[in-house]
Structures are given as structure tokens and as C-alpha cells.
Amino acid sequence: xxxxxxxxxxxxxxxxxxxxxxxxxxxxxxxxxxxxxxxxxxxxxxxxxxxxxxxxxxxxxxxxxxxxxxxxxxxxxxxxxxxxxxxxxxxxxxxxxxxxxxxxxxxxxxx
Amino acid sequence: xxxxxxxxxxxxxxxxxxxxxxxxxxxxxxxxxxxxxxxxxxxxxxxxxxxxxxxxxxxxxxxxxxxxxxxxxxxxxxxxxxxxxxxxxxxxxxxxxxxxxxxxxxxxxxxxxxxx
Numbered sequence: 001x002x003x004x005x006x007x008x009x010x011x012x013x014x015x016x017x018x019x020x021x022x023x024x025x026x027x028x029x030x031x032x033x034x035x036x037x038x039x040x041x042x043x044x045x046x047x048x049x050x051x052x053x054x055x056x057x058x059x060x061x062x063x064x065x066x067x068x069x070x071x072x073x074x075x076x077x078x079x080x081x082x083x084x085x086x087x088x089x090x091x092x093x094x095x096x097x098x099x100x101x102x103x104x105x106x107x108x109x110x111x
Numbered sequence: 112x113x114x115x116x117x118x119x120x121x122x123x124x125x126x127x128x129x130x131x132x133x134x135x136x137x138x139x140x141x142x143x144x145x146x147x148x149x150x151x152x153x154x155x156x157x158x159x160x161x162x163x164x165x166x167x168x169x170x171x172x173x174x175x176x177x178x179x180x181x182x183x184x185x186x187x188x189x190x191x192x193x194x195x196x197x198x199x200x201x202x203x204x205x206x207x208x209x210x211x212x213x214x215x216x217x218x219x220x221x222x223x224x225x226x227x
Contacts (some may be wrong), residue, residue: 033216042115042218043154043202088153095140096119097161097207098169099216101154 006089006102014110019076021105023088029091031101032065032072037086037104046087047074079109113138117202117219124192125227131220132187134202137150141207143185144169147198154201160185161207162200192226201224 006023013019023032035043047058047080049065049072056063062075072089089102116138124130136143144159146169156169160179174196176188185203185204200223203216 001191003155009151039218042203042220043216045215048215090154097144097159098167099144099154099156099159100170101146101156103151103153103224 004089004091004100004102006105008105009103010108012108012110013079015079015081017079019083019107020073020077022071022073023089023102024071025072025091025100027091027093027100030068030069030094031092032063033062033090033092033099034039034061034072034074035088035090037088039085040100073109076107079107081109082111083107084109113217115202115204115217115219117222119222120220121223123227125190126193130189130192130224132189132200132202132224134187134213134219135183136183136185136202136204136217137183138184138204138206138217139182140204140217141182142216143179143202143204145175145185145188146201147171147196148201148202148221149198157187177187192224194226197224197226 004023004025034046037043047063052069054065060077064073086104088104091100141162143155146154155171158177160166173221202219205216
């Protein structure tokens with residue numbers, strides 16, 4: 001089945017550093033979503049993007065919908081210990097409700 | 112409290128023994144979906160449902176069945192489980208809204224299944 005390429009697979013960073021991760025696809029999506037999963041829990045939506053070129057922020061998080069509609073980026077500024085978790089991107093094609101998820105980026109923050 | 116409830120949270124079974132994982136949501140959502148999560152593969156959609164009696168295959172439907180007889184419930188059925196179905200399973204639900212609106216999926220806490 002179709003999957004999104006998400007990178008990096010994992011990151012170890014110092015508290016206070018900025019973080020960047022991205023997702024790329026061979027297919028065009030009309031919606032890009034970014035989720036965070038804490039240990040032992042289900043994913044929680046962080047940011048949703050609906051238009052090519054859109055840049056949206058949610059606190060310290062900023063995500064962008066790529067111009068080609070085949071990629072998306074998530075940035076976290078000034079990381080804190082509670083940012084630890086797995087971050088997933090997901091794409092949705094117009095006219096369907098079939099979500100395609102990325103393979104995840106595991107983030108660890110060193111205090 | 113708005114939530115998606117899955118049961119059981121943990122299940123160990125043997126090959127070939129039919130099982131059902133239940134999923135219930137209290138938000139009157141039309142859309143419900145099942146995913147499996149495996150290391151290095153992220154979340155893969157198994158089946159989804161746009162409304163009562165309307166279901167469709169996701170990316171990895173083989174070996175699974177679902178039903179949507181009521182709006183709030185969307186059980187996942189494994190008629191004859193096999194070891195390759197050992198995984199972490201998530202149920203999710205959302206409203207079905209128009210293009211451009213927020214399709215926020217709410218996820219359950221997960222069911223960890225081991226098939227021996």
C-alpha cells in the first residue's frame with residue numbers, strides 16, 4: 001500500500017533546540033495533517049493544512065503545505081522535554097477519506 | 112467527555128481463534144476507521160466507514176472484517192488470526208465535513224494484540 005516517506009526516522013536533540021521534520025510523497029494530497037503520539041496513547045492532531053503553500057502555526061509548532069502538494073514540513077521551536085514522542089504526517093486525497101500516514105519521526109529531547 | 116473507547120486494551124490469543132476488538136465513540140461522528148501500527152511502518156489503514164452500513168477497504172484489509180450497524184460502534188473482526196496480525200491497533204473517528212473543513216480524527220488509546 002501507499003506510504004509517505006517521513007524523515008528523519010529519529011532525532012536526539014538538546015532542550016531548547018529547534019526541530020525540523022518532513023514528509024514526501026509520490027502522490028498529490030489535498031490535505032496534510034501532523035499528529036503526535038505519546039507512549040501508550042493514540043495519535044493527537046497537531047496541525048491541519050488545506051492549501052498548497054499554506055503555513056500554519058500552533059504555539060511553538062509550525063507546519064507548511066508544500067507548493068507541489070507532494071510534501072509537508074513540521075518545525076518545533078525551542079523544544080522542551082514534553083515534546084518527546086512520535087510525530088506522524090498524514091495525507092488525504094480529495095474526494096476520499098482514505099488516510100495515508102508517514103512512518104513517523106521519533107523525537108527524544110535531552111534536558 | 113468526548114472519547115473513542117477500544118476494548119480490550121491488551122489481548123493474547125492463538126492462531127485461528129476468532130476475535131473481535133470493539134470500538135465506540137460518543138461524539139456522533141459519521142466517519143470511523145481502523146489502523147494498525149507496526150515498527151518502522153507507521154499507521155496503516157485497515158478499513159473505514161463513512162456512515163452506518165457504509166464501509167470500505169483501506170490499505171491493508173486482508174484478514175480483517177468490520178461492520179457498522181450503529182453509528183457509535185465499529186468493531187474489528189479477525190475471523191482466523193495469524194501471527195502476522197500481531198500489532199498495535201487504533202480506532203479513530205471524525206465528522207464528515209465538506210472540502211477544506213477540519214477533518215479531525217480522534218484516536219482511541221489502542222489495542223495491543225499478540226497472536227501466538
